[in-house]
Amino acid sequence: MNNAIEVVGLCYRVKSFEIHDLALTVPAGSVYGFLGPNGAGKTTTIQLLLGQRRAARGQMTVLGGSMPRDAARLLQRLGYVPERPHLYPGLTVTEGLRYHAAFYPRWDSQRAAELLHRFSLEGDQRIGGLSKGETGKLMVLLALAQHPELLVLDEPTDGLDPVVRRDVIAALLDYVSSHSATVFISSHLVHELERICDWVGLMDRGRLVAEMPMQRFKNGIKRLRVTGAPAAVEDTPFVLLSRESAGVGGAGEVWVVRGWQSPMQEYFTTMGAILREVVDLDLEEGFVELLRTFRGLDSREA
Amino acid sequence: MFKVILHTQWKWSRLLIAASLVAAFALPILTVQGFGIADPTVWEARSILRAAESRSVWYAVLAAGIGLLLATSVWSADHRGDHVYALSLPVARWRFVVLRFAAGGLLLLVPVVAFWAGALLASAALSLPYGLHAYPTALALRFALATVVAYAVFFAISSGTTRAAGVVLAIVGGLVVVQVLLHGADVDIDFLQDLFGRAVSWPGPFGVFAGRWALIGV
Numbered sequence: 001m002n003n004a005i006e007v008v009g010l011c012y013r014v015k016s017f018e019i020h021d022l023a024l025t026v027p028a029g030s031v032y033g034f035l036g037p038n039g040a041g042k043t044t045t046i047q048l049l050l051g052q053r054r055a056a057r058g059q060m061t062v063l064g065g066s067m068p069r070d071a072a073r074l075l076q077r078l079g080y081v082p083e084r085p086h087l088y089p090g091l092t093v094t095e096g097l098r099y100h101a102a103f104y105p106r107w108d109s110q111r112a113a114e115l116l117h118r119f120s121l122e123g124d125q126r127i128g129g130l131s132k133g134e135t136g137k138l139m140v141l142l143a144l145a146q147h148p149e150l151l152v153l154d155e156p157t158d159g160l161d162p163v164v165r166r167d168v169i170a171a172l173l174d175y176v177s178s179h180s181a182t183v184f185i186s187s188h189l190v191h192e193l194e195r196i197c198d199w200v201g202l203m204d205r206g207r208l209v210a211e212m213p214m215q216r217f218k219n220g221i222k223r224l225r226v227t228g229a230p231a232a233v234e235d236t237p238f239v240l241l242s243r244e245s246a247g248v249g250g251a252g253e254v255w256v257v258r259g260w261q262s263p264m265q266e267y268f269t270t271m272g273a274i275l276r277e278v279v280d281l282d283l284e285e286g287f288v289e290l291l292r293t294f295r296g297l298d299s300r301e302a
Numbered sequence: 303m304f305k306v307i308l309h310t311q312w313k314w315s316r317l318l319i320a321a322s323l324v325a326a327f328a329l330p331i332l333t334v335q336g337f338g339i340a341d342p343t344v345w346e347a348r349s350i351l352r353a354a355e356s357r358s359v360w361y362a363v364l365a366a367g368i369g370l371l372l373a374t375s376v377w378s379a380d381h382r383g384d385h386v387y388a389l390s391l392p393v394a395r396w397r398f399v400v401l402r403f404a405a406g407g408l409l410l411l412v413p414v415v416a417f418w419a420g421a422l423l424a425s426a427a428l429s430l431p432y433g434l435h436a437y438p439t440a441l442a443l444r445f446a447l448a449t450v451v452a453y454a455v456f457f458a459i460s461s462g463t464t465r466a467a468g469v470v471l472a473i474v475g476g477l478v479v480v481q482v483l484l485h486g487a488d489v490d491i492d493f494l495q496d497l498f499g500r501a502v503s504w505p506g507p508f509g510v511f512a513g514r515w516a517l518i519g520v
Contacts, residue, residue, distance in 0.1 A: 051389070072392050072393055072397075088379045088383075090379060091310065091313065098309075103391045
């Protein structure tokens, strides 16, 4: 099994929102960051992947099995942390663990006890009385103690304070490094994923805008400061995402490009322009630029 | 798996179960108050039977109420979480529904047994005149069946989506509107009464709620 998740031609529609012809590949053993602004369709895609919603069309393969046909079997090998707390609030933490464990044959009680201690959770606390951070930690604990091959995490740290967020991420990374599990993590907190992901997929308006290894994403997107460029440029060796005036105090223009490599500097010389500066964009800036380009193309198509 | 589902069900419904236990135990005893006449006239015996029959409607009401409340409590926690937890568990949907149904159904035994005990106690405490008899076990069986029917119906409604419940309500409302329109147009067709009659008479699904429920009979 080379890929933990493969999605081809996935279509789904609810009211005015649509996921159209989505294709997604999550390599086995990777930490895949599923990025997108709020309302992009990340949670819906995850719910489709887990068989919680029924797609109109398309094929989904998760851990080598077909979803949703083999959902009951595949979900045993998969840990899931949903966007919103989903546990039964009337149970205590211990009862919640016991309830959850009964459904998972590979449940690791020792690991659950360790994480309970590590996350400073008390067994006799009512789940409904836990703080947001404690609930988040409990959900991650449940997902990790069931010994999953694939972790599907939907905004697992959203709304958590930095200390809890760090604890949760550390526990996840510990698990991944010791069990070679695959992680599919959605978030709109781009800078957080930048540190932990080795693959990235960017979703917007129900469509996958880009999917590539994190390194390529980070290296490939640059901000260039250019002077003397003609108004119309053609046959660029890179993808020109945006082109704007450098603004007050700046000279020339700022170009944001994808697929940049050093030898491409020659291109500017041949068209009589001067490349003044090449700046690496961090993931968040790259993410914003990609979205901006995609939305620009999208509105032109419409 | 069933054990933990039963445990969660017990946690959510224990107050309801405790209240239904008290009500189910007390109702048969309360409904025979004033029936203990040692040597009644024929007129008094008839009035006992009439009173027993008129009070017996509360047995059906209690059975329906317990079924309704327990069925609602079965899904309440899942409804609050939009069923995300249940859907994320590695168990087929139909199996999860069966387990939830069975867990709630098992808890119905508590009020049913309490009702039976109450009916036995009420019967034992009565000194009935010649010709009248108490039927505590038969009544308890009828109560059990009515509770299960009410539980099953409301469980099915409660486990459906809001949309499904809306469709059911729309159909019922539509039938009522049609009946009112027919009545207003002086058309002599009363299909609602006919439907109701079929539903509550044998072999209709709610036949168990109609007919004789009295603890005391001839």
